[in-house]
Each structure stands twice: as C-alpha cells, then as structure tokens.
Amino acid sequence: MTTKTFKRADGRKNDELRPIKAKVGVIPNADGSAMYQSGDTIAIAAVYGPRKMHPQHAQDPQKASLRCTYNMLSFSVNERIKPGTSRRSTEISKITEWALEPVLMLDKFPNMVVDVFINITQADAGTRCAGINAASMALAHAGVPMKDIVSSISLGKLDKELVVDLTKEEEDFEEGEGATDIPVSMTSQGKITHLQLDGKIKGEQLKEILDIAKKACAKVYEIQKKALKDSIEEKK
Amino acid sequence: MTEMQRKAIIPGEVIVEGEEYLPGEGTEKLDGKIYSQRYGLAEETNNLIKVIPLSGVYEPRRGNVVIGKVEMITFNGWVIDIGTSQNAFLSLMEVPRFVNKDALEEVMTIGDIVVAKIVSINKRGIDVTIKMKGLGRIDEGILFEVNSHKVPRIIGKEGSMISLIKEQTGCNITVGQNGVILIKGDSVEKELLAKEAVMFIAEKSFINGLTEEVEKWFKERKK
Numbered sequence: 001m002t003t004k005t006f007k008r009a010d011g012r013k014n015d016e017l018r019p020i021k022a023k024v025g026v027i028p029n030a031d032g033s034a035m036y037q038s039g040d041t042i043a044i045a046a047v048y049g050p051r052k053m054h055p056q057h058a059q060d061p062q063k064a065s066l067r068c069t070y071n072m073l074s075f076s077v078n079e080r081i082k083p084g085t086s087r088r089s090t091e092i093s094k095i096t097e098w099a100l101e102p103v104l105m106l107d108k109f110p111n112m113v114v115d116v117f118i119n120i121t122q123a124d125a126g127t128r129c130a131g132i133n134a135a136s137m138a139l140a141h142a143g144v145p146m147k148d149i150v151s152s153i154s155l156g157k158l159d160k161e162l163v164v165d166l167t168k169e170e171e172d173f174e175e176g177e178g179a180t181d182i183p184v185s186m187t188s189q190g191k192i193t194h195l196q197l198d199g200k201i202k203g204e205q206l207k208e209i210l211d212i213a214k215k216a217c218a219k220v221y222e223i224q225k226k227a228l229k230d231s232i233e234e235k236k
Numbered sequence: 237m238t239e240m241q242r243k244a245i246i247p248g249e250v251i252v253e254g255e256e257y258l259p260g261e262g263t264e265k266l267d268g269k270i271y272s273q274r275y276g277l278a279e280e281t282n283n284l285i286k287v288i289p290l291s292g293v294y295e296p297r298r299g300n301v302v303i304g305k306v307e308m309i310t311f312n313g314w315v316i317d318i319g320t321s322q323n324a325f326l327s328l329m330e331v332p333r334f335v336n337k338d339a340l341e342e343v344m345t346i347g348d349i350v351v352a353k354i355v356s357i358n359k360r361g362i363d364v365t366i367k368m369k370g371l372g373r374i375d376e377g378i379l380f381e382v383n384s385h386k387v388p389r390i391i392g393k394e395g396s397m398i399s400l401i402k403e404q405t406g407c408n409i410t411v412g413q414n415g416v417i418l419i420k421g422d423s424v425e426k427e428l429l430a431k432e433a434v435m436f437i438a439e440k441s442f443i444n445g446l447t448e449e450v451e452k453w454f455k456e457r458k459k
Binding site: 031032049050051052103105109110111112140141142143144145146147148149187188189224225228229232233235 | 244246247248249262264271273274275276277289290291292293321322385439440441442443
C-alpha cells in the first residue's frame with residue numbers, strides 16, 4: 001500500500017477542510033447575497049425575488065421557478081477563460097438548481113421566479129460546491145421560505161485515499177488510479193440533494209465517502225449558520 | 237405570559253423542543269420539535285412560536301393600505317402594480333365620485349401613484365379601493381421604498397414611531413404596507429430629514445428601545 005507515504009500537498013489531513021470564510025449581505029442592491037470562500041476558491045451569490053416571471057408564457061401557476069446562473073469570471077483562473085456561458089457553466093447552473101430546489105418552498109409563490117446569480121471570482125477547484133453554499137445562504141438571506149440550508153463539499157479519491165475538499169492540484173492527480181471527484185450537497189439533517197461522480201470508485205468506498213461527506217457538510221453548515229446569525233447580531 | 241428573548245434563527249433550525257409549544261407563522265412542527273422555515277428572529281408568546289422575517293417579498297393582506305403605480309387602464313377600472321406577483325385591480329365602483337366610462341384617464345392615468353386599501357384577495361387577483369379618507373391619487377411628495385417587513389417598526393406600537401417623526405419634522409407621512417413610503421412636507425429639507433429618519437429606522441430595525449434611539453438621533457440632528 002502507498003498509505004504510509006501518502007501526504008497531501010498542502011499538508012492537510014485527509015478529512016481536513018480548507019480554511020472557510022463566509023459572509024452574508026455582500027451585495028446591497030440584491031434581495032439577498034452571500035460570499036463563500038474555501039481556500040483559494042471564492043464564490044459570491046446574489047438572489048433576486050421571488051418576483052414576477054417574464055415572459056408570461058414561462059410562468060408556472062403551481063409554484064415559483066428557480067433560475068440559477070453560474071458564471072466563472074474571466075480572471076478567476078490562471079489562464080484567462082472566455083467570458084460568457086459555456087457548456088460547463090450551463091450544466092453547473094442546472095446542477096445548482098437541482099441541489100437547491102428540494103429545500104425551497106416555492107409553492108407559496110405561483111407565477112414567480114427566484115433568480116440566483118453565482119459568480120466565481122477566484123477558482124481553485126470545488127467551485128460548484130462553493131457556489132451552492134453561497135447560493136443557499138443568499139436564499140435564506142433573501143427571506144425565501146426554506147425547509148433547510150444546503151451545505152456542499154467536494155470529496156475525492158486520490159489513488160486509493162479518500163480525501164475531503166480537493167484543490168486544483170489534487171484534482172489533476174495522476175498517479176496510481178488517478179483522481180475521482182465527487183461533489184456532494186446535503187441538508188443539515190444529512191439528506192443528499194446532489195451527488196456527482198467523475199472517475200472510478202468501488203461501491204463500499206462510495207458508502208464510506210458519504211459518511212465522510214456528512215461530517216464535512218456539518219462543518220460547512222456550522223459556518224453558514226454562524227455567518228447568517230452574525231449578520232443579525234451585528235445590527236443589534 | 238412568558239416572553240423569550242428574541243433570537244436569530246436560520247431556516248431548518250430547531251427553535252424549541254417540547255410538545256407544549258405551538259408552531260406559528262414561519263415555523264413547522266415535526267416530532268415535537270419546532271423548526272424554522274425562515275431567516276429572522278424567533279419570538280415566543282404563550283407557547284406560540286413564530287419567526288419574524290427580516291427580508292422577503294411583500295405578502296398582501298386584506299385591509300392593508302398600500303401605495304402603487306397605475307400600470308394599465310381597462311374598460312372598467314385600473315390595474316395597479318403594488319409589488320406583488322398579482323397586480324391589484326381598482327374598479328370604477330371603488331372610486332368615490334362619478335367617472336365617465338369613456339374618460340377613465342381623466343381620473344387616473346398610467347404612471348400615476350395611488351394610495352389604496354386592499355378589500356379582497358382571491359385566486360383571480362387583489363381588489364383595492366380608494367373609497368376612504370386619505371386614499372387616492374398622489375400629486376406631490378417624496379416617494380421611496382423600504383423592505384415591507386420593516387414597515388411595522390417604522391409605524392411603531394400604535395403608531396408611536398410614525399407620530400414621533402411627524403412631530404419632529406412636521407411632515408405628513410403615508411406608509412404603505414408594501415414598503416412604499418410617501419412623505420409630504422412644506423419644505424424639501426424637512427422632507428429629506430423625515431426620509432433619513434425612516435431610513436435610520438429601517439437600518440436599525442432589530443434593536444430594542446428603538447423609539448428612544450430615534451429621539452436621540454433627532455436631537456443630534458437638530459444641533
């Protein structure tokens with residue numbers, strides 16, 4: 001086994017998260033907003049609405065629609081990326097919608113739409129998770145009725161090791177079996193709202209990784225909770 | 237009566253545990269636990285738990301006085317935008333004077349601002365009236381918006397806060413429950429002072445003893 005020599009590049013333990021910072025109310029013009037930073041990954045999310053859906057034919061008389069827009073800013077990575085929507089950003093926008101929709105009580109606002117804009121200002125892997133975390137806080141901040149808060153974390157398998165919160169460097173790991181990237185989103189009660197898997201992993205290991213994810217998400221949840229509460233306490 | 241200290245709460249958080257508690261607005265009871273559904277301050281009165289939201293959209297209620305903008309004229313009334321998903325409808329019958337059906341725009345035209353009262357809310361929409369004192373078209377004043385959840389604080393207990401501002405600035409203030417506020421005074425300076433006072437309250441809406449705080453603020457401003 002390679003276990004005895006395995007060490008992460010930044011010296012973290014296998015189940016250790018990168019330092020996290022979270023703040024609520026970063027965009028005064030939005031109805032709700034939040035910033036979530038994990039290591040060198042920074043996501044800001046802005047929520048507008050619930051507001052009337054236009055065009056009218058897109059309205060759903062049963063419930064409000066959720067519209068997420070994920071965007072990576074051109075300067076967020078080392079090599080400038082072309083600004084605007086891409087295949088990847090469209091996919092992540094949809095994934096974010098699916099991750100958040102189960103906790104939102106959208107049936108209270110028929111014919112309306114909740115707009116969520118996620119911008120990645122700095123990227124070092126785990127941007128979709130940072131985006132979901134920021135969006136979840138921003139939705140709560142905007143006063144949208146929710147059953148729970150969603151916390152998200154990316155996990156991975158580097159060769160045979162299970163690790164939490166990958167960096168870009170680790171994501172590109174190529175030794176042995178290579179890297180498997182598994183982003184997971186959970187509610188505070190441990191219900192999974194989103195799970196993706198890119199790579200190869202055994203069934204037992206996936207079960208194991210979900211247990212690790214539960215613990216990691218609980219840590220993220222505590223930070224989200226603190227950020228939301230601090231924003232009220234500050235104004236007292 | 238037991239009064240719990242208001243505490244900050246986030247969605248999905250357990251506010252209290254125990255069968256004796258009842259879930260109020262913005263909460264849900266599951267397995268003897270009261271869960272919050274909103275972000276705001278939790279409050280308890282006589283075992284009833286409710287969450288006071290600090291943000292979110294305006295939820296129209298019957299009897300609310302709102303300020304809106306005429307969006308469209310139909311053959312028998314006006315459609316008014318009051319910041320909700322459904323537009324409010326002001327029928328010809330709800331205008332306290334004779335209106336010629338061919339000249340609705342003489343009474344109110346598109347873009348006019350109206351103070352109106354909600355008479356009913358149903359599946360088809362919201363009906364409003366201007367058949368009461370203090371309601372009707374607005375011709376002058378300063379108009380601005382705050383979050384609708386801050387309106388109760390701006391009005392204060394039995395109108396204490398709003399009468400304080402009126403007294404201090406000599407302005408006439410109309411607060412719409414949808415968060416639109418109209419200030420009318422005899423000089424622009426006075427109107428702006430009143431606006432600043434309202435914004436101050438909206439900013440500090442969480443603190444206890446807000447009326448005293450606003451009195452202090454006025455004293456400092458007058459120096």
